Amino acid sequence: MALAHRPAVDGDYAIFARLFPELDTGDPIPSPAHWAAEIAPNTWLFEQDGAAVGYLFFERLEGVGYIRHVVVAPEHRGRGLGLAMLRAAAAELRAAGCATWCLNVKPGNLPAVGLYQRLGMREAYRSTALRFAWSQVDALPAPDRSLQTCAIEPADDAAIEAAFALPRGQLAGNRAAGRVLLRLLDPAEPTAVHLGFASFNPDFPGAFPFRVASPEFAAPLLAGLRPHARDDKPDMGIVAEADPGLTARLVAIGARVHMEFCHFQGHVPEDMP
Numbered sequence: 001m002a003l004a005h006r007p008a009v010d011g012d013y014a015i016f017a018r019l020f021p022e023l024d025t026g027d028p029i030p031s032p033a034h035w036a037a038e039i040a041p042n043t044w045l046f047e048q049d050g051a052a053v054g055y056l057f058f059e060r061l062e063g064v065g066y067i068r069h070v071v072v073a074p075e076h077r078g079r080g081l082g083l084a085m086l087r088a089a090a091a092e093l094r095a096a097g098c099a100t101w102c103l104n105v106k107p108g109n110l111p112a113v114g115l116y117q118r119l120g121m122r123e124a125y126r127s128t129a130l131r132f133a134w135s136q137v138d139a140l141p142a143p144d145r146s147l148q149t150c151a152i153e154p155a156d157d158a159a160i161e162a163a164f165a166l167p168r169g170q171l172a173g174n175r176a177a178g179r180v181l182l183r184l185l186d187p188a189e190p191t192a193v194h195l196g197f198a199s200f201n202p203d204f205p206g207a208f209p210f211r212v213a214s215p216e217f218a219a220p221l222l223a224g225l226r227p228h229a230r231d232d233k234p235d236m237g238i239v240a241e242a243d244p245g246l247t248a249r250l251v252a253i254g255a256r257v258h259m260e261f262c263h264f265q266g267h268v269p270e271d272m273p
Contacts, residue, residue, distance in 0.1 A: 056088075057069035061168060065096070082115055087272040121265060131256050134229060134236055141216065149224025150182065182198055198211070211243075
């Protein structure tokens, strides 16, 4: 049975909602509006004999392909479909000028980790997803220096992406998706963009990326995000990427470790196994 793929459409939401929990992240299923606005336009649905067997959600950034979701329906696993799906994505990414690709995976998902390693990807760092109540943020110690927050202007995107080793175009994509983009500002050094920034989704709610040059800078960055939080969302989440100091600082005020995962990256292979 040949495996075929097609661009997802809004009407595929029921399929997505059925398969999304297979990611095992513990996150709520994104709403139909979120699916239609952000996920479906960057998703391929894979089918065999007209039946959906999986989906692939990925972004084409400047030179980098970011694989967000790779999901194979449970009843179709063990047949090499994940490899076939990634093979199709690799061809698309190479055609789009992407020389490298990256993704996140739970370290305990050994079949997926093995597949990504077969494709030449290697673990770059580990991240921790944390959740906490906004009220707990008040317990974070203030940093020694006075920092404020300001909106990230498009003209600052490239400098921030370079400072924090982000794929070029990621901030523009976050902005297009309606994220709240803020960076830390030192009034004594207003052009410095390396202090910290966040991309905040008030509907989730959570910030990813959430990067700070020092764990103590989390307090002013979260303080800047807080006015953008929804009244009906008393909790907040962030991902601490390769930053155990930030993780420890938030756990110390009662934040809960929601999930740990690995960031894998590598060159998009010319010849897939």
